[in-house]
Amino acid sequence: MKQATILCASNVTDNAYNYICRKLTEKFGETACTRTTDATLLGGFIVLLDGKIYDMSLRTQLSALRGTIGDIENKG
């Protein structure tokens, strides 16, 4: 059985948490999940599984968006 850690920006509802666990099991096989909170994510969540990070946090998305706008600025 695989071990996954789900990091959320704030406490998620059980429904949301169970939904994420179910999706992980569907994709990667039987998975045991644990959850923690990390306010620095700002929003969204991160899954740590099998030595990989699946990052859907708002912090990373904003950072990527900033990079896109920065590229435009540099090219302009």
Next chain:
Amino acid sequence: MATELSTFLKQKIESYSVQPVVYAYGTVSRVGDGVARVTGLPGRCYGELLQFESGAFGMAIDLEEDGAGVVMLSTSDVVSVGSRVRGTGRVCDVPVGDALIGRVLDPIGRALDGGEIDVKTYYPVERRAPDLVSRRAVDTPMETGIISVDSLVPIGRGQRELIIGDRQTGKTTLALDTILNQKDKDMICIYCAIGQKASTVSAVIETLRASGAMDYSIVVAATASDSPALQYLSPYAACAIGEYFMEHGKDVLVVYDDLSKHAVAYRTMSLLLRRSPGREAYPGDIFYLHSRLLERAACLSSARGGGTLTALPIIETKNGNISAYIPTNVISITDGQIYLESELFHNGIRPAVNTGLSVSRVGRAAQPHAMRMVSSSLRIDLAQYREMAVFSRFGSDLDPATKKMLDSGERLTQLLTQGKHVLYSLGEKAALLLWFRNGGFDTVDPQDMHKTADDFLYKLHKMCPEALAAIDRTGECPDEVQQQLLQTARA
């Protein structure tokens, strides 16, 4: 304009699709003393930059099946055991470009003199040395302005000439003088400080600023308070910056001050990473550490732009022992060495160049004809003088011929001494040595040599400046110019 920009940004934001970012991660299992051990994180490459959860960066330099040994590029206080690490997919790099000229930066390109560094090009700090077909033989002089060096151990552009000596023998001063002498000579100079005291580096920068040398110089500094990893990276970063200019057809001089401290920083890192210690506790690849750096000094062929990168590495010896491990390694890598001796230094002979142990293996081919002509017998004259001086200590009665030789040798020794940051042009050096060869200083008391030489040069500058300028311009000293100089001096 503002509306257009706003619309453009809105479109970009609307068309931005949210995708999960997936990357491998590892976990810090041990951290301390500037190194960390990371487990997991497969597929890393040597020298890859890793980012810790706290935002700190490290460099993977020890790759193992189940993890990596990482040296921290910033303080290790911000990294804790159990925190996550991710690979960045890029090796350590440094900004390069014209905007760096006049700036002071650290080995990873952060400005140390305030402000931002506005460049868009980055070079990896570790790069392959130019291959065989890209190189040509060293054929252009790189003058130091120091009469003893330019006459006896000439340096060519693209050469690697080691400056070696005990502490407080004038190694940095000699390197700095060389930088100062490059003013208006279309040479970009890089001073790389490794493990030096911040106050020392600050004094060097001040000297460069005061002399206007920062207009064509860059300082890369990792001081003694920086992590061993930064000290280790420092010369490679300086070299990468130099390579950018070299590949754009320019001539570059890089001073590595000093590689002894660099070797010590690497030894620290290696021991902390638990690599097997070898001789003097240095790791097995200590030779390769310096050979791969100094091989990057080159004289590129015209097909590659014809740029050059001259390296002046500095090594500090202990009690004059040049046969210690690191000194012998670097001596064997470089194209010659300038050996500065404590005894000479304390006897007031400065620069304290030991002409017997100093050698330039390729620079003679690049020496200007004017200097070659007047300095051909200097080495033998000095060797004979030293030998005779040793024997003369045993007896007080000397025959006139021996006494004459000793006096001449003493005058020559005095002629080759030079004040700090007092630099001679090619014409001045050639004229002084020409006058010496023709017996012009024979009646001068050795203690008055400096004053007499200054008066002699003043006279030449006043009465035949065109002859000196011609030597500077052409590097030649034909018969008619020689006669003109001698006649003026005799007048």
